[in-house]
Amino acid sequence: MAGIRGRFAPSPTGSLHLGNARTALVAWLHTRSRGGTFVMRVEDLDRPRTAPQAVRGNLEELRWLGLDWDEGPDIGGPLGPYQQSRRDEYYQQALEFLCRRGLIFPCHLSRRELRQVASAPHGRAPVYGRRERLLNKRLSTQRRAAVRTPSLRARIPDRLIAFDDLLAGPQITDLAQEIGDLVVRRADGLWAYQLAVVVDDIAMGITEVVRGDDLLISTAAQLWLYEVLESDPPAFLHLPLLLDEQGRRLAKRRGSLTLTALKAEGVTPERVMGLLIYTLGLTERLQPLSAAEALTHYHPDRLGRIPTALVREHLSWLHGDGDGRSASS
Numbered sequence: 001m002a003g004i005r006g007r008f009a010p011s012p013t014g015s016l017h018l019g020n021a022r023t024a025l026v027a028w029l030h031t032r033s034r035g036g037t038f039v040m041r042v043e044d045l046d047r048p049r050t051a052p053q054a055v056r057g058n059l060e061e062l063r064w065l066g067l068d069w070d071e072g073p074d075i076g077g078p079l080g081p082y083q084q085s086r087r088d089e090y091y092q093q094a095l096e097f098l099c100r101r102g103l104i105f106p107c108h109l110s111r112r113e114l115r116q117v118a119s120a121p122h123g124r125a126p127v128y129g130r131r132e133r134l135l136n137k138r139l140s141t142q143r144r145a146a147v148r149t150p151s152l153r154a155r156i157p158d159r160l161i162a163f164d165d166l167l168a169g170p171q172i173t174d175l176a177q178e179i180g181d182l183v184v185r186r187a188d189g190l191w192a193y194q195l196a197v198v199v200d201d202i203a204m205g206i207t208e209v210v211r212g213d214d215l216l217i218s219t220a221a222q223l224w225l226y227e228v229l230e231s232d233p234p235a236f237l238h239l240p241l242l243l244d245e246q247g248r249r250l251a252k253r254r255g256s257l258t259l260t261a262l263k264a265e266g267v268t269p270e271r272v273m274g275l276l277i278y279t280l281g282l283t284e285r286l287q288p289l290s291a292a293e294a295l296t297h298y299h300p301d302r303l304g305r306i307p308t309a310l311v312r313e314h315l316s317w318l319h320g321d322g323d324g325r326s327a328s329s
Helices: 018-032 052-065 088-100 111-117 130-145 175-179 193-203 218-228 259-264 269-279 291-297 312-318
Strands: 005-008 037-040 104-107 151-154 160-165 169-174 182-185 208-212 235-239
Touching: 005 018, 005 208, 018 037, 018 052, 018 208, 018 235, 018 259, 018 269, 018 291, 052 259, 052 269, 088 104, 088 182, 088 193, 104 130, 160 218, 160 235, 169 175, 169 218, 175 218, 182 193, 193 218, 259 269, 269 291, 269 312
Parallel strands: 005 037, 208 235
Antiparallel strands: 104 151, 151 182, 160 169
């Protein structure tokens, strides 16, 4: 499986909004522009939140937009299955490998206890570190006796991780201070995202990952997992987010401008494609584009490096009003 292998991995918790579509598009463009193999993988780990209709629905939305893939849950491929809910054995093998290296420990702390004692850099999620380990050690004996199922965490070392993001540039992360010990399996038995995404990208030979820059902080932890799992990491490109008119990130829970809703309103895929390409900074004006035409405009050096807000003019053009010349981002 040599050569360039990119992927997009939607979580089927609802219809894809324009921000999801924009990330999928850049992942597709980044791979296709260099003749690579594009993989579609469904990240349905969080089974309580997975909407069964969205598994197929997300694929239909992306095909409507004009994207295609060489391997995926609907067409198969040599490195499947391409749904995380069917890949438990891969995660179990990785967990056993980490256990043999002495990196895994049970955590008996509740979410409430973690919120009370966990520290966090400003604006970041709580970090599981020395204080949490000590509290867990004090409580573990009594909670084992109570047959309370613990989560499983990987012990993170006190060291720096440095890498060059293809768009965000050089990054340095202090694992102990900014990441903390990682959950690899939750107390309810579900596998954690950090472990699953690394294991799957290794198994599927992924050489490049394009995703939103809200996941940039996750990269250092994943690079550490690649290292301990003795595998080469992919290259990363973290894309600034697409925002709504209020400057908020688009969210499925708010039904933010989904492809399904836009299609039902009569919006064409060429208009959606043209808007996405424009917000990426790849064209100077709004214009309807096919996926093949979008490919001719793509170059990673031209991608915008700051978040883009959708304004009223964008949405008016999307629905067929105006020629787009006066729209601003």
